[in-house]
Amino acid sequence: MKYYNLEALSLENENIKLIVLPELGAKVASIIYKPQNFEILFQPTLKKYDLPKYGDSFEKYDTSGIDEMFPNIDKCIYPFEEYYGETLPDHGELWSIPWKYEKINDNRMFCKVKSPKFNYIFKRTIELNNNSIIFNYSVRNLNNHIFSGFWAFHGLLAIDNNSEIILEGINKVLNIKKDSKYLGNGENICDYPVYNNYHLNKFLPVESKNTEKFYLLDKIDSAGVTLNNNKLLYKISFKNIPYVGIWKNEGGFKGEYNCAIEPCNGFYDSLEIAKKYGKYLTFEPNEEKNWCLTITLEKF
Numbered sequence: 001m002k003y004y005n006l007e008a009l010s011l012e013n014e015n016i017k018l019i020v021l022p023e024l025g026a027k028v029a030s031i032i033y034k035p036q037n038f039e040i041l042f043q044p045t046l047k048k049y050d051l052p053k054y055g056d057s058f059e060k061y062d063t064s065g066i067d068e069m070f071p072n073i074d075k076c077i078y079p080f081e082e083y084y085g086e087t088l089p090d091h092g093e094l095w096s097i098p099w100k101y102e103k104i105n106d107n108r109m110f111c112k113v114k115s116p117k118f119n120y121i122f123k124r125t126i127e128l129n130n131n132s133i134i135f136n137y138s139v140r141n142l143n144n145h146i147f148s149g150f151w152a153f154h155g156l157l158a159i160d161n162n163s164e165i166i167l168e169g170i171n172k173v174l175n176i177k178k179d180s181k182y183l184g185n186g187e188n189i190c191d192y193p194v195y196n197n198y199h200l201n202k203f204l205p206v207e208s209k210n211t212e213k214f215y216l217l218d219k220i221d222s223a224g225v226t227l228n229n230n231k232l233l234y235k236i237s238f239k240n241i242p243y244v245g246i247w248k249n250e251g252g253f254k255g256e257y258n259c260a261i262e263p264c265n266g267f268y269d270s271l272e273i274a275k276k277y278g279k280y281l282t283f284e285p286n287e288e289k290n291w292c293l294t295i296t297l298e299k300f
Contacts, residue, residue: 003029005048009103015131016297021065024049025095026111026124028066028155031133033297038228040297041065042156042258054116058091063254064156067095070122070139071149074270082145083118088271091154094122119143120283133295141283150266150280152245153293156258157225157234165201165246165259166224166233167192173200173214173246176268180212190214203259206251215268216244223261226300233300238263238293243279245269263293 001008003019008029011018019030031040044062052061057075075090089096099113112123120143125136141147157163173192175183182198183190193201204210222237223244238244245262267279274280281289 004044009101009109011103011107011109011126011128013107013128013130016128016133018126018128018133020101020109020111020126021049022101022111023098024051025067025097026099026101026113027095028126030065031295031297033131033228033232035299036228036232038232039158040227040232040234042158042256045254045256052096054093054096055087055089056096058095059254061096063256064258066153066155067091068122068124069152069154069264070094071118071120071147071151072266072269072271073152073154076270076272079272079275080146080148082143082147086117088149092152093117095154118147118149120147131297133297134292135294136290136292138288138290139281139283140288141286144285146285147283148275148280149271149283150264150274151291152262152264152266152269153236154247154260154262155236155295156247156249156260157227159203159225159227159257159259160229161203161205162226162230163203163259164226164230165261166226167201167216167220169220170216170218172217174217174268175212175214176245177211177213181210183212183214189217200246200248203248203257204250206255206257208250209252209255210248210250211252212246212248212250213269214246216246220244225259225261230300233296233298235296235298236261236263236293237296240291241265241293243267265291 178186
């Protein structure tokens with residue numbers, strides 16, 4: 001089947017229809033919540049996809065759907081001795097290259113990709129279960145030396161003016177945007193949910209042309225966003241994933257209107273910064289690490 005202009009795979013049950021684009025980094029392009037006939041994910045503004053080349057800048061291409069970011073987010077230099085000085089591309093290696101795939105049945109698919117440069121294999125299985133989507137991940141280091149990096153889940157949601165971010169038990173967050181109008185300088189610690197009269201859990205109109213990126217300072221196991229004019233709750237659960245970033249695009253990036261809850265196992269964005277904090281993954285020779293998350297969609 002085709003989704004816009006690319007070949008696509010689909011999974012479907014009574015509650016959810018999900019579409020993946022294997023040749024575009026196995027992007028999850030669409031998640032329809034069937035009881036409300038509602039598209040969960042932000043869609044391509046140009047109604048088509050261009051295929052990038054390895055190492056291209058992420059922002060020059062479609063910014064929609066769910067992409068897997070590994071072994072970094074921000075473009076930087078690999079800071080450890082085993083590959084010291086190699087460039088880590090913008091938003092990682094995997095979003096811009098084709099993956100191999102196998103559709104196991106109507107509810108389950110498997111995708112994998114081998115790094116073009118760093119000699120690891122990244123695998124992901126997606127499974128539908130009632131009103132939930134289960135993502136299982138693994139990364140195996142194929143080197144005879146250690147390899148370091150981290151993963152982040154970059155899933156852009158189709159928010160509206162009434163959407164609200166739901167984070168239980170959070171009082172403080174870390175701003176990482178250097179020039180934030182509301183949250184101050186980079187690495188400023190901000191009160192949550194309101195700081196400087198700005199509501200971090202709600203959204204300014206698209207005309208505000210604002211963006212924010214912040215990380216939670218406490219460990220939580222799940223987070224939510226209300227969608228479809230508060231008729232639907234998107235809940236993402238990540239018990240064994242230690243960190244969470246929040247991206248809010250209130251029209252400031254490409255004029256688009258979306259947000260992302262980004263569970264990740266590195267802190268934060270650049271592997272060089274993650275090294276400074278000592279918060280990243282290290283894979284021993286031939287070691288495999290695994291993690292998972294679940295998205296649940298329900299009437300709110």
